[in-house]
Structure formats: C-alpha cells, structure tokens
Amino acid sequence: MPGRSASPAVNRVLRTGTLLTAELDTRLRRSPAYAAENEALHALARTLNEPGTAMLQTLVDTALELCNAGSAGISLREHHDDQSGAFRWVAVSGRCAQLQGHLIPDDDSPAGVALELGSPQLFAFPKRQFDCLSVVGADVTEELVVPVPGTPGSFGALWVMSHDADHRFDSEHRRILASLANFTCAALTITQARAEAEVRAEEAEAARNALVAAEARKDDFITTLGHELRNPLGPIDSALAAAQKLAAGSPAVLSALAVANRQLQHLKRIVSDLLDASRVRHGKLSVRPAHGLLGDIVKDAVAAVAEGVEQRQHHLDVTLPPYPVTVFADAPRLTQVVSNLLWNAVKYTPPGGDIALLVDAPDPGTIPEGDSTPREAVITVHDNGDGIEPTLLPRVFDLFMQSPVARTRAEGGLGVGLSVVSYLVKAHQGQVAISSEGIGTGTEVTLRLPIVCRSTVEHAAPTTHGIAPARILLVDDSDDATEALATLLALDGHEVKRAQSGLEALLMVETFTPDFALIDIHMPGMDGHELVRLLRQRAQCALTKLVALSGDSGTMSGPEPVADGFDCYLIKPPSLEDLADVLRRSSDREGRVDGY
The missing domain is CATH 3.30.450.40 (GAF domain)
Known part of the structure; x- marks a missing residue:
C-alpha cells in the first residue's frame, strides 16, 4: 500500500x-x-x-x-x-x-x-x-x-x-x-x-544538400577565380615576350625579364590546374584520342619542364624504345599528364638530383595485322627527391591534397595536379600508381596505358611559334587584352590592326582586309556574333578566317564547327601556342584549340 x-x-x-x-x-x-x-x-x-x-x-x-x-x-x-x-x-x-x-x-x-x-x-x-x-x-x-x-x-x-x-x-x-x-x-x-530516424534523415539530407551547395559554390568560385586570373595572364605573357625582343641588347634587362617569365609560367600552371580541376568536377575535361607517336608526346612533355630541369641542375635521363611506338591517345592531354609528373619530380628533387623517365612499350610492328587489341605502354617517372610519407600515399590523388613538404615550397602548387592526372589516365582506360619508401627516399610514379596499336604515323613537326606573316585584326573592348599581343605579333612581322568595338571593326575592314580576325564574343553593344554575321556579308572578308574569343571554356565542349559563322575559337586570352596553331591550320574549319 x-x-x-x-x-x-x-x-x-x-x-x-x-x-x-x-x-x-x-x-x-x-x-x-x-x-x-x-x-x-x-x-x-x-x-x-x-x-x-x-x-x-x-x-x-x-x-x-x-x-x-x-x-x-x-x-x-x-x-x-x-x-x-x-x-x-x-x-x-x-x-x-x-x-x-x-x-x-x-x-x-x-x-x-x-x-x-x-x-x-x-x-x-x-x-x-x-x-x-x-x-x-x-x-x-x-x-x-x-x-x-x-x-x-x-x-x-x-x-x-x-x-x-x-x-x-x-x-x-x-x-x-x-x-x-x-x-x-x-x-x-x-x-x-x-x-x-526520419528527423535524423532529414537533418542528414539537409546537411548533405548544404554540403553539395557549398561544393557547388566552391567550384563556381574556383572556376571564376581561374578565369579572372587567366584574363590578365595573356596580355602579361605577350608583353613579356615583346619586352624580351625589345631588350635583346640588354643582358641585365633580359635577366630580370627571365625571372618574371619563369614566375609567370608557374602562375599559368596553377591557373591551368584550377581550371582543369573545375572541368573534372563538372565532367567537362574530355579526351579525344587520335593516332600519334608516343615518342613525340614524351619529348613535348620533357620540353615543357626543360627550363626547370636546367635551372635546378637536375640530371634527367629519358629512355625511349628504339622503335617508333604508335598510340591511340589524346596527345595534348597525355603530354599534360607526363609533364605534370615530371614537373612534380623537378619541384620535389633537390638541386643536382636525379630524375629518370622510362618508357616500355611493345613494337607495333610485331602486332599481327587485323589485331586491333590495344597493347600496354608503361611510363615510369622516378626521382631521388623528398619522397612521400606512407600515411599520405593513399590520398595523393585527392583534390587539393598536399604534403607538409609541399606547403613549405614557393612552387608547391595547389594540390590539384595529381587529381587531374588520375582523371586523365582513367579516361584513357589506364592506371596510375605512386610509391615511396618515405621522406627523403624519392618517389616513383607508374602509368599503365592500353594505347599502343599497329597503325603507323609520321613524326610530328617540332613545336614552333613561327607563323607566316599575315594581316590580323584584333577586336576586343579591352585595350589591355590586345595591346601586348598586337605588339608581339608585329615584332614577328605581322600587320596588325586593333578595334575596340564591332562598329570600329566594320569601318576598319573597308580599308584593311585581314587574313585573320580574332573577335571577342562578349562585347557591349554589338557583340561578336552580330559582328561576324555582318563581316560575312562583306565581299572583301570572304576569305578572312574568323576566330571567336571567349573566356567561358565550359561552352566549348567538342570539335564541332562553331555556330554563327566563326571558323574556330580560342579560349580567352589566347596563348601564342593557340594562335600559332590556328594560323597554321587556317584551312581546317572543324578544328578546336583548347589552350591551357
């Protein structure tokens, strides 16, 4: 009770x-x-x-x-x-x-x-x-x-x-x-x-949505930042090249310009990594394979890091097969992969260190006729540099992943290069692996790519900026964007005119018939699409090659001909390599130049 x-x-x-x-x-x-x-x-x-x-x-x-x-x-x-x-x-x-x-x-x-x-x-x-x-x-x-x-x-x-x-x-x-x-x-x-459980699920879903939104905002910011950084790089690059030519008789000035140029190239690599990382996140970084020679790809990659190798007095040993190896791959993207790996070796190997690049691939001549099965090429890059902590090895291909050693270096980068490498290797149906015994023991990266085929092609011509003299019209509402490029092209023997609006360009072609017209798509008033339509109506411009310039790489996702009358397009601002390629391939209206 x-x-x-x-x-x-x-x-x-x-x-x-x-x-x-x-x-x-x-x-x-x-x-x-x-x-x-x-x-x-x-x-x-x-x-x-x-x-x-x-x-x-x-x-x-x-x-x-x-x-x-x-x-x-x-x-x-x-x-x-x-x-x-x-x-x-x-x-x-x-x-x-x-x-x-x-x-x-x-x-x-x-x-x-x-x-x-x-x-x-x-x-x-x-x-x-x-x-x-x-x-x-x-x-x-x-x-x-x-x-x-x-x-x-x-x-x-x-x-x-x-x-x-x-x-x-x-x-x-x-x-x-x-x-x-x-x-x-x-x-x-x-x-x-x-x-x-439903409340927790709703909270988890809200957190996931918030994370996705934050990731999207971060990606948008990275993309915008990359483009905003890239816009002034073209004029600076052109201005430096022009200044180097103008200062040919002044060693002291050339030495200072060389320092600026090296730092500019490093900044361009960082911006390229940012843009490529954004394209990877959005699935826009594609590969377009074609037949080519593996030796040419490796030589281009070596050339891209040659200055860094010389500056740090590294010993670079490159071993290629004694026979030409034909591959079915996206040569520019595969060059980017190999040069990225070599550049990492250059950055993290002390001055005077050793770097070795070994290419092992079967002789395409031994592949039976009619056998279309791709054979494997193995590319190994080894250095005796800083090495990688064992705990970091499983995450080296993660986006923005950096070792403590990388953060202490001025040229350490953003930690996106290997992420892009992994993506491009997988896009070639290949595999990439990285190994190291620890700090101070060096690093070895191995690429396995099923790209070797029987087809044979001729060696590619060496890369050059040399362009036959041409009459070039630059149309952009930003004067800074064209001034340095115009100066550099003029020093190379081209006749260059500049216009800051569509109307000014139309008046200019009445007395100046360009072989090439590089036109900014997004201009106030008369935009590039309207200008090219009016230029096509003028008889004197019938043979003019019209090139679209745009800062939005996301809209340029394939090799199809450009709409609205353009012959091809360049990502803005165009590099000298991009411009040289367009001028050399002026007869190819189907081409796409994707500058990095």
Missing part, C-alpha cells in the same frame, strides 16, 4: 473505497479466448507500418472488443512549456469516441493513479472522484486502467470503461489489457524510433 508520500488523488480513492483492484482476483474469471486474442494481435501487427494514430485507433478498437467494454482509450503523457503535465486521449473507441483529443491532468486522474501505483487498477464509479471524467456523458460503473510501460518512464495508460452495471471486469480482462499495453509500448517505441 502507498505510504505517507502518496498523492492526494491516491489517498482519496483509497479512503473512499473507489479502488476495487483486489477484487479482480476474487471475481469469477471468464474463460480465455486465445484464438480471438491471437487473431487480434496478428491484425495489430499488420498495422505497425501505418501512421501512429491509425495504429493506436486499431489497438483501442481491439481492447474494446476483447474486453466487451463500453468505451476504450489510450492516454499518452504530454509535457507542456510551463512544466505541467497531462494525459491526452489520443485514441478513443466506443461511447467516448467523440472525446478523442481530450486532456486530463496527470496528478488527478485514473491514469495518474495507476501510473503512480505502478500497476493495473480497477476503479468503481470513477466519475464521482475525478472531475476530469465529467465530460463522459454516460455513467461509468467501472474503469480498468493498465500502465503502458516505456523507457525511461511510462508512455501513459490503456483503459476500458463499463457503462453497464451488469458488466464487470475480471483478471482475464486485466491480462488481455496488460498484453495490449505491452503491444502498445512496442508500437510506440517503433513509432518514436521511426520519427527520430
């Missing part, structure tokens, strides 16, 4: 004889209907996936039927902001069905008493002792209340009411109600867990 600490409600029902719980074990017990109970529990189990209120309503309907009661319901605990508590009739069946949602106090109600006593309780005429039941229209002769267990505290109570003096509850009803209360506990626990 409860002690002196019992609540007023418990003391009241004990004093008035309202509690008849002890009689449950002395009353005549009806025979258990296990078959009906089992069928009801199976039916309840099938409702576990339904919304919580629907499942609870089915449960009280079952309690009403199995206990042959007049009313049945579930009272669940609620806690309010003012710290007060209450029970809400979340599901009600029978004559009290219209009272669903009714609130009763937790400290002065049958459910509160049952929970305080911690066991099922039987109340006689409970309306006489509890004002909260005054809303029940019919008389209540008995109410059987069973706590619904929970963790850490009870969820509430399951109850049945009798409105008929001839129907009294017994221990069998208590057993049935206790069984249903346990089922209610399980169902509410599942519902609660599902709700918490």
Whole structure:
C-alpha cells in the first residue's frame, strides 16, 4: 500500500473505497479466448507500418472488443512549456469516441493513479472522484486502467470503461489489457524510433544538400577565380615576350625579364590546374584520342619542364624504345599528364638530383595485322627527391591534397595536379600508381596505358611559334587584352590592326582586309556574333578566317564547327601556342584549340 508520500488523488480513492483492484482476483474469471486474442494481435501487427494514430485507433478498437467494454482509450503523457503535465486521449473507441483529443491532468486522474501505483487498477464509479471524467456523458460503473510501460518512464495508460452495471471486469480482462499495453509500448517505441530516424534523415539530407551547395559554390568560385586570373595572364605573357625582343641588347634587362617569365609560367600552371580541376568536377575535361607517336608526346612533355630541369641542375635521363611506338591517345592531354609528373619530380628533387623517365612499350610492328587489341605502354617517372610519407600515399590523388613538404615550397602548387592526372589516365582506360619508401627516399610514379596499336604515323613537326606573316585584326573592348599581343605579333612581322568595338571593326575592314580576325564574343553593344554575321556579308572578308574569343571554356565542349559563322575559337586570352596553331591550320574549319 502507498505510504505517507502518496498523492492526494491516491489517498482519496483509497479512503473512499473507489479502488476495487483486489477484487479482480476474487471475481469469477471468464474463460480465455486465445484464438480471438491471437487473431487480434496478428491484425495489430499488420498495422505497425501505418501512421501512429491509425495504429493506436486499431489497438483501442481491439481492447474494446476483447474486453466487451463500453468505451476504450489510450492516454499518452504530454509535457507542456510551463512544466505541467497531462494525459491526452489520443485514441478513443466506443461511447467516448467523440472525446478523442481530450486532456486530463496527470496528478488527478485514473491514469495518474495507476501510473503512480505502478500497476493495473480497477476503479468503481470513477466519475464521482475525478472531475476530469465529467465530460463522459454516460455513467461509468467501472474503469480498468493498465500502465503502458516505456523507457525511461511510462508512455501513459490503456483503459476500458463499463457503462453497464451488469458488466464487470475480471483478471482475464486485466491480462488481455496488460498484453495490449505491452503491444502498445512496442508500437510506440517503433513509432518514436521511426520519427527520430526520419528527423535524423532529414537533418542528414539537409546537411548533405548544404554540403553539395557549398561544393557547388566552391567550384563556381574556383572556376571564376581561374578565369579572372587567366584574363590578365595573356596580355602579361605577350608583353613579356615583346619586352624580351625589345631588350635583346640588354643582358641585365633580359635577366630580370627571365625571372618574371619563369614566375609567370608557374602562375599559368596553377591557373591551368584550377581550371582543369573545375572541368573534372563538372565532367567537362574530355579526351579525344587520335593516332600519334608516343615518342613525340614524351619529348613535348620533357620540353615543357626543360627550363626547370636546367635551372635546378637536375640530371634527367629519358629512355625511349628504339622503335617508333604508335598510340591511340589524346596527345595534348597525355603530354599534360607526363609533364605534370615530371614537373612534380623537378619541384620535389633537390638541386643536382636525379630524375629518370622510362618508357616500355611493345613494337607495333610485331602486332599481327587485323589485331586491333590495344597493347600496354608503361611510363615510369622516378626521382631521388623528398619522397612521400606512407600515411599520405593513399590520398595523393585527392583534390587539393598536399604534403607538409609541399606547403613549405614557393612552387608547391595547389594540390590539384595529381587529381587531374588520375582523371586523365582513367579516361584513357589506364592506371596510375605512386610509391615511396618515405621522406627523403624519392618517389616513383607508374602509368599503365592500353594505347599502343599497329597503325603507323609520321613524326610530328617540332613545336614552333613561327607563323607566316599575315594581316590580323584584333577586336576586343579591352585595350589591355590586345595591346601586348598586337605588339608581339608585329615584332614577328605581322600587320596588325586593333578595334575596340564591332562598329570600329566594320569601318576598319573597308580599308584593311585581314587574313585573320580574332573577335571577342562578349562585347557591349554589338557583340561578336552580330559582328561576324555582318563581316560575312562583306565581299572583301570572304576569305578572312574568323576566330571567336571567349573566356567561358565550359561552352566549348567538342570539335564541332562553331555556330554563327566563326571558323574556330580560342579560349580567352589566347596563348601564342593557340594562335600559332590556328594560323597554321587556317584551312581546317572543324578544328578546336583548347589552350591551357
């Protein structure tokens, strides 16, 4: 029995004889209907996936039927902001069905008493002792209340009411109600867990969306930053080249310009890495394989790092097969891969160190005729430089991954080069692996590329900036973007005119017929598309090769002819290599030049 600490409600029902719980074990017990109970529990189990209120309503309907009661319901605990508590009739069946949602106090109600006593309780005429039941229209002769267990505290109570003096509850009803209360506990626990899981899933989804949005903003920023940095690099590059020619007789000036040029080339490599990383993220860095010679690809890559090798006095040993090896690959992209690996070796090998590049590939002449299966070329770059910590090896191809050693070097880069290398090697259906025994032990990178084929091609001509003299029109609303390039082209013997608007260009071609016109697409007023349409209408420009200039590399994703009358296009600002290639291939209207 409860002690002196019992609540007023418990003391009241004990004093008035309202509690008849002890009689449950002395009353005549009806025979258990296990078959009906089992069928009801199976039916309840099938409702576990339904919304919580629907499942609870089915449960009280079952309690009403199995206990042959007049009313049945579930009272669940609620806690309010003012710290007060209450029970809400979340599901009600029978004559009290219209009272669903009714609130009763937790400290002065049958459910509160049952929970305080911690066991099922039987109340006689409970309306006489509890004002909260005054809303029940019919008389209540008995109410059987069973706590619904929970963790850490009870969820509430399951109850049945009798409105008929001839129907009294017994221990069998208590057993049935206790069984249903346990089922209610399980169902509410599942519902609660599902709700918490849904909240966590929503939070995780929101976090994922926020991360995706942040990644997108970062990619957009990197792309914009790359283009914004790249725009002034072209004029600076051209101005440096022009200054070197103008200062041919001044060794001191040439020495200073050489320093500036080396740093500019380093900055261009960083910007190229930024743009390539952005293209990789958006799936726009594609490869367009063609037949070529592996030796030419390797020689171009070696030429790209020759200045760095000479400056650091490295010993570079290049070993090629004694026979020409024909490959089916994207030569510029594969050159980029090999030069990137060589440049890493140059950066992280101390002055006077050793770098070795070994190419192992089968002789295409030994491949049987009609056999189109690609053979494997293996390219290995080894150095005796700084090496890589073993813990970093699994992550060296991750974007923006850098070792502590790299961060201490002025030419350390951004940690995107190897990520681009990995992407391009996979695009060639190849594999790349990197190994090192640790700091100070050097590094070895191995490329395996299934690109060797039987087809034979001639050696490519050596790369040169030499361009046959031509009449060139530069059209750009930015004067700085064309001034240095115009000066450099003029020093090379070209006749160059500049226009800062479409209208100025139209007036200029009345007296100056260009062989080539390089036109910025995005100009205020008359844009490049409108200008090229009007130039095509002029007879004197019938043979002029019209080249589009755009800072948006994302729109240039394939080798198809350029729309709106352009013969080809260059990414803005154009490098000398890009321009030389366009002028040499002026008869090829299908070509695409993708400068880096």
